[in-house]
Amino acid sequence: MVTKRAVEEVLTTIPDPEIGISIMELGLVYDVTVDKKGNVNIKMTLTSIGCPLFDLIANPIREKIGAIPGVKEVHVELTFEPPWSADRMSEEAKIHMGLV
Secondary structure, X not given: OOOHHHHHXXXXXXXXXXXXXXXXXXXXXXXXXXXXXXXXXXXXXXXXXXXXXXXXXXXXXXXXXXXXXXXXXXEEEEOOOOOOOHHHOOHXXXXXXXXX
């Protein structure tokens, strides 16, 4: 059975294409759910509403999460509520970006 933890571990390997830091470390992933049928739903945001990189992030998510044994479908939902802020970043990401 697919677990939320397994999905989150894979998400930590997917970098933001501009910054090169994991989308999890950047705090772009708001929620991950996995149902009993193996369907994975990921709610995420981008650093700004005008960011044109959604497909460059969502496609690798679908590909890598879809490769987890037991995953049937992967849905990636884009939201801007609540708006992203640097407060969502991990300490490591803040250090990498020179914010600490």
